[in-house]
Amino acid sequence: MAPDATLHTLACTDLACRRGNRLLFTGVNLEVRSGRAVWLRGRNGRGKTSLLRLAAGLAVPESGRVSWGGVDVRRASVYAAVRVYIGHANALKEDLTVLESLQFLARLHGRAHDRASLRAALERVGMESRRDAPVRTLSQGQRRRATLARLALERQPALWILDEPYDALDVDGIDVVNRLLHEHLARGGSVLLTSHLPPGAGAPDMAEFDLDRFAP
Amino acid sequence: MSAAFTAVYTRDLRLALRRRVEALLPVVFFIVAVSLFPVGVGPEPQTLRVIASGVVWVCALLASMLSVANLYAVDLLDGSLEQMLLSGHPPTLIASAKAAAHWTITGAPLVLAAPLIGLLLDMSPAALATLVAALLLGTPILSLLGGVGAALTLGLRSAGVLLILLILPLTIPALIFGSGAVGAVDSGISASGHFSLLGALLIFTALIAPLSTAMALRIALE
Numbered sequence: 001m002a003p004d005a006t007l008h009t010l011a012c013t014d015l016a017c018r019r020g021n022r023l024l025f026t027g028v029n030l031e032v033r034s035g036r037a038v039w040l041r042g043r044n045g046r047g048k049t050s051l052l053r054l055a056a057g058l059a060v061p062e063s064g065r066v067s068w069g070g071v072d073v074r075r076a077s078v079y080a081a082v083r084v085y086i087g088h089a090n091a092l093k094e095d096l097t098v099l100e101s102l103q104f105l106a107r108l109h110g111r112a113h114d115r116a117s118l119r120a121a122l123e124r125v126g127m128e129s130r131r132d133a134p135v136r137t138l139s140q141g142q143r144r145r146a147t148l149a150r151l152a153l154e155r156q157p158a159l160w161i162l163d164e165p166y167d168a169l170d171v172d173g174i175d176v177v178n179r180l181l182h183e184h185l186a187r188g189g190s191v192l193l194t195s196h197l198p199p200g201a202g203a204p205d206m207a208e209f210d211l212d213r214f215a216p
Numbered sequence: 217m218s219a220a221f222t223a224v225y226t227r228d229l230r231l232a233l234r235r236r237v238e239a240l241l242p243v244v245f246f247i248v249a250v251s252l253f254p255v256g257v258g259p260e261p262q263t264l265r266v267i268a269s270g271v272v273w274v275c276a277l278l279a280s281m282l283s284v285a286n287l288y289a290v291d292l293l294d295g296s297l298e299q300m301l302l303s304g305h306p307p308t309l310i311a312s313a314k315a316a317a318h319w320t321i322t323g324a325p326l327v328l329a330a331p332l333i334g335l336l337l338d339m340s341p342a343a344l345a346t347l348v349a350a351l352l353l354g355t356p357i358l359s360l361l362g363g364v365g366a367a368l369t370l371g372l373r374s375a376g377v378l379l380i381l382l383i384l385p386l387t388i389p390a391l392i393f394g395s396g397a398v399g400a401v402d403s404g405i406s407a408s409g410h411f412s413l414l415g416a417l418l419i420f421t422a423l424i425a426p427l428s429t430a431m432a433l434r435i436a437l438e
Contacts, residue, residue, distance in 0.1 A: 081306025089295025
């Protein structure tokens with residue numbers, strides 16, 4: 001991975017999103033700058049996940065534009081290298097071990113995937129002792145930790161797009177995520193995340209973006 | 217780029233090894249289905265020799281379709297597909313790796329089982345060799361086309377039925393030239409024409425199918 005020294009800004013301009021026949025939101029203008037975190041909030045079904053998918057470049061907006069450094073995210077070639085998207089689904093395979101699952105994702109995204117790096121990442125999220133356990137034997141919280149171990153592999157400033165990163169985590173797990181977020185922002189990374197509950201006391205400063213204000 | 221291909225390919229093989237019973241289902245179906253024909257049609261060697269190549273090809277086609285419905289469905293459900301498409305690697309590369317893994321898990325065992333099945337149907341050594349060569353060229357076509365069908369029906373209800381309706385007609389040329397090659401050898405003429413056409417079909421499918429699969433996957437995720 002070789003991202004720019006200064007991370008570009010993710011910009012959503014006059015964004016609208018439709019799901020089926022229903023317009024979820026319109027007129028969304030949002031910027032996520034280097035070193036900043038944005039907490040996306042809103043009622044269930046308002047379109048938080050849809051907005052994250054638009055930001056990741058997985059979906060096409062009904063109208064408006066999502067850009068990275070001024071270029072549409074679906075056309076910005078460098079975007080894939082600096083974007084880390086962790087969705088609601090954990091992207092772990094039931095029949096693989098924790099280490100194998102993490103290794104696959106790290107290889108796929110061009111991150112360090114040697115055994116030492118992977119074990120260090122799992123250590124950060126408290127999953128090192130479960131590295132050889134099949135994913136199907138893990139609890140929901142452990143699965144979330146294993147998924148979030150990807151964040152501990154990051155070394156460069158990047159844009160993290162996280163869908164409910166605190167979901168299913170215990171107090172210790174939330175603390176681990178907050179520490180990873182602090183380190184990430186300190187090295188110039190940016191974060192766009194959703195959470196049903198307000199980020200707790202240990203979370204970094206986050207700009208609040210209420211999606212309910214953009215309901216049609 | 218090749219690292220992503222290898223990552224997806226080896227992961228799918230590893231997953232198949234962890235679920236051996238599921239992975240072996242197509243080849244078991246193939247063997248059982250072909251074995252039923254001598255019982256149903258009758259054990260006369262002359263009759264079996266005439267229908268052998270067609271029976272083997274139809275059963276190979278159906279066995280291949282058995283496992284293709286889940287090619288992308290599980291990856292979609294667990295979020296792996298999103299990650300693969302966001303990796304920055306061309307989606308055609310991902311589609312190629314998935315099709316290659318499907319052929320290794322499903323197509324290659326069918327090719328390996330074919331000589332045994334051929335003996336059961338009293339095929340001559342020359343016809344057996346032709347059958348294996350034709351399957352070697354034809355089964356990758358089935359995996360590639362299956363990938364297109366699996367991607368087009370991703371997330372739909374009754375995806376399995378739709379997939380068969382969409383893909384089976386497209387496999388007919390492979391079926392015709394594949395079984396025709398064995399028929400030609402049995403008639404004492406060269407099968408090189410059939411092989412050339414099967415080869416051309418394979419090249420054409422290898423060029424078009426990953427592209428179509430990639431586009432269908434993009435649409436399915438949007």
